[in-house]
Amino acid sequence: MLKHVVVAKFKKDLPESVIDEISKGLAALPQIISEIKEFQWGRDILRSERSYDFALVAVFDDLDALRRYLVHPAHQEVAVKLRGNAESSILVDFEF
Numbered sequence: 001m002l003k004h005v006v007v008a009k010f011k012k013d014l015p016e017s018v019i020d021e022i023s024k025g026l027a028a029l030p031q032i033i034s035e036i037k038e039f040q041w042g043r044d045i046l047r048s049e050r051s052y053d054f055a056l057v058a059v060f061d062d063l064d065a066l067r068r069y070l071v072h073p074a075h076q077e078v079a080v081k082l083r084g085n086a087e088s089s090i091l092v093d094f095e096f
Helices: 016-032 063-071 073-084
Strands: 002-010 038-043 054-060 086-095
Touching (some): 002 063, 016 073, 054 063, 063 073, 073 086
Antiparallel strands (some): 038 054
């Protein structure tokens, strides 16, 4: 099994409507992309100085499944929107 973790900090003054669009796109992915075994995401609630604004954790059977997810058009659409509205982002993929 493999976990895919993405953490992002949104651009300052990003309208809530854009964040809502990203959220709707993310919510649809598990129904569209069969490779997703688990999918959790949400916004930071602590809002500390060190906090990022958003995190996503997805689970896949293996590296091949993750690769298929990464190039899937539905994922690409949401990923482009997220990256385009993020001040910074980080990710890690690990086996467990």
